[in-house]
Amino acid sequence: MGVHILSGELNGSTTEAACLVDSVTGVAFGPVFDTHDGAQAFLEWLPGDARALSPGDLAQQIAEWAALPTCSDCEDKVSAVSAKRCDRCADNRHRDAEIARSLR
Numbered sequence: 001m002g003v004h005i006l007s008g009e010l011n012g013s014t015t016e017a018a019c020l021v022d023s024v025t026g027v028a029f030g031p032v033f034d035t036h037d038g039a040q041a042f043l044e045w046l047p048g049d050a051r052a053l054s055p056g057d058l059a060q061q062i063a064e065w066a067a068l069p070t071c072s073d074c075e076d077k078v079s080a081v082s083a084k085r086c087d088r089c090a091d092n093r094h095r096d097a098e099i100a101r102s103l104r
């Protein structure tokens, strides 16, 4: 149970599109995303359940997410406007640096 992502080609073209689906009711909701990965990244970024938001609030959250800069390493959205890397890549770099130090 949760939010699923329905993705495919728009109008049978090569243009990818994806939307959110309530797995309980089977009803699609919210704006259409450009890619499956984009919809997935948005759901991972969103702190709560997308189904709990009104259509207007969901559209606003998507706009806020879309306005965030992307990570310089993996192109995921970063959590803060001032950050250069997403939390995962920042953690990876921190861990890689610690491993490199421990091997010296």
Ligand SMILES: [Zn+2]
Binding pocket: 071, 072, 073, 074, 075, 076, 085, 086, 087, 088, 089, 090
């Ligand atoms: Zn990253």
